[in-house]
Amino acid sequence: MSANEHPAVTRFREYLRIKTVQPNPDYETCSKFLLRQAEEIGISAKVIRYVPEKPVVLMTWEGRDPNLSTLLLNSHTDVVPVFEDQWNSDPFGAVKLENGDIVARGAQDMKCVGTSYLEAIRNLKAQGKQPLRTIHLSYVPDEEIGGAGMEHFINSEDFTKFNIGFALDEGIANPKNALKVFYGERAPWWVNVIARGNVGHGSMLIKDTAMSKLHRIINRFMDFRAAQERQLEIGVHHNGKPYALGDVTSVNLTKLQAGVQHNVIPEEAIAGFDVRISPSVDLNRFKQMMEGFILCESDTRIEYVQYFDSNDTTKIDDSNLWWVAFRDYCKERDVEIEPEIFPAATDSRQIRAKGIPAFGVSYLKNTPVLLHDHNEYLNEKVYLEGIDFYTGLIDRLANLESM
Ligand SMILES: CSCC[C@H](NC(C)=O)C(=O)O
Numbered sequence: 001m002s003a004n005e006h007p008a009v010t011r012f013r014e015y016l017r018i019k020t021v022q023p024n025p026d027y028e029t030c031s032k033f034l035l036r037q038a039e040e041i042g043i044s045a046k047v048i049r050y051v052p053e054k055p056v057v058l059m060t061w062e063g064r065d066p067n068l069s070t071l072l073l074n075s076h077t078d079v080v081p082v083f084e085d086q087w088n089s090d091p092f093g094a095v096k097l098e099n100g101d102i103v104a105r106g107a108q109d110m111k112c113v114g115t116s117y118l119e120a121i122r123n124l125k126a127q128g129k130q131p132l133r134t135i136h137l138s139y140v141p142d143e144e145i146g147g148a149g150m151e152h153f154i155n156s157e158d159f160t161k162f163n164i165g166f167a168l169d170e171g172i173a174n175p176k177n178a179l180k181v182f183y184g185e186r187a188p189w190w191v192n193v194i195a196r197g198n199v200g201h202g203s204m205l206i207k208d209t210a211m212s213k214l215h216r217i218i219n220r221f222m223d224f225r226a227a228q229e230r231q232l233e234i235g236v237h238h239n240g241k242p243y244a245l246g247d248v249t250s251v252n253l254t255k256l257q258a259g260v261q262h263n264v265i266p267e268e269a270i271a272g273f274d275v276r277i278s279p280s281v282d283l284n285r286f287k288q289m290m291e292g293f294i295l296c297e298s299d300t301r302i303e304y305v306q307y308f309d310s311n312d313t314t315k316i317d318d319s320n321l322w323w324v325a326f327r328d329y330c331k332e333r334d335v336e337i338e339p340e341i342f343p344a345a346t347d348s349r350q351i352r353a354k355g356i357p358a359f360g361v362s363y364l365k366n367t368p369v370l371l372h373d374h375n376e377y378l379n380e381k382v383y384l385e386g387i388d389f390y391t392g393l394i395d396r397l398a399n400l401e402s403m
């Protein structure tokens with residue numbers, strides 16, 4: 001750490017050094033760090049434990065009009081595991097290279113966003129401002145293992161009392177000089193197809209074995225996948241923009257489980273699929289279609305390991321004043337934006353499912369996409385630029401007049 005480092009960068013690096021890495025995240029040190037930040041800045045904060053070992057840190061900066069709906073700034077505190085031998089420096093060392101790249105797990109996903117919110121509020125407070133609308137910040141655990149941290153918060157009384165009108169959450173890096181803005185996500189379903197069938201000697205041609213049933217079912221999933229792949233190749237939006245991954249439904253066979261010995265036909269066989277359903281698809285109809293894949297196979301069933309019953313999006317037209325404010329702010333700042341559907345899943349899907357508009361944005365322009373990858377980094381210049389961006393953005397959104 002050099003003597004002339006920007007204090008915001010020093011604080012960011014401190015956050016990165018806290019090992020909130022799955023599967024054993026150090027949430028206690030993390031909560032202490034966040035509480036200290038809130039105290040320094042001068043906003044109220046508390047730790048809520050919907051589950052004892054899984055603290056959620058909630059902060060509030062009261063606005064001038066408590067009757068208006070509020071702004072939520074959400075981020076998750078956990079990070080994904082590392083393959084340490086593949087890193088050029090300690091993933092939790094937050095080493096800063098000569099060119100300003102800060103290397104650490106979480107530098108992009110998404111500790112940069114969590115501390116940028118705090119720095120922005122620090123700046124606004126230093127400018128002597130108080131927002132019209134109340135601003136809440138939520139720091140939730142376990143996004144990286146399915147989002148139970150957010151699920152507890154979103155179904156709590158705290159959440160209801162917050163009366164949230166609009167939320168910001170994470171986006172993704174963009175190697176281009178533009179910001180990705182996610183206004184929706186595909187619904188993530190993880191399903192196991194379990195087939196049971198006739199057994200016997202591996203040298204025979206026995207009918208309707210578990211494997212032969214599963215094979216036919218897998219083929220139906222794969223035929224659907226091929227059609228979606230084709231859609232992705234040729235699909236075009238009405239504005240002429242080609243389809244992106246978020247615009248189609250993806251199916252991946254990610255798990256296979258069966259067998260005890262080569263010459264023994266197994267009684268049971270299981271195929272696991274990762275399915276992501278595009279917001280353009282009706283979830284009930286999709287479910288019917290998928291369950292139709294197993295209908296003609298006796299003694300088969302589908303088990304839902306992960307099921308999310310919403311792929312609702314936030315409107316990006318003039319009817320949504322949060323969008324108008326966001327879009328106009330970016331335009332004024334000359335920040336190009338690329339609105340898209342997020343292909344994977346973040347906690348913001350849970351916010352949208354509650355009927356609250358939300359955008360996923362991480363100020364990671366001109367930055368390679370390194371979330372969950374080795375040697376994840378963010379350049380300090382981009383980080384500081386992002387704080388400046390958030391300072392103005394939060395000021396704008398939290399001062400949006402009554403709608
Ligand atoms: C169903 S929760 C899983 C969340 C995870 N999110 C990311 C960003 O990788 C995913 O999309 O697989």
Ligand SMILES: [Zn+2]
Nearest residue numbers: 109110143170
């Ligand atoms: Zn994330």
Ligand SMILES: [Zn+2]
Nearest residue numbers: 080109144371
């Ligand atoms: Zn992640």
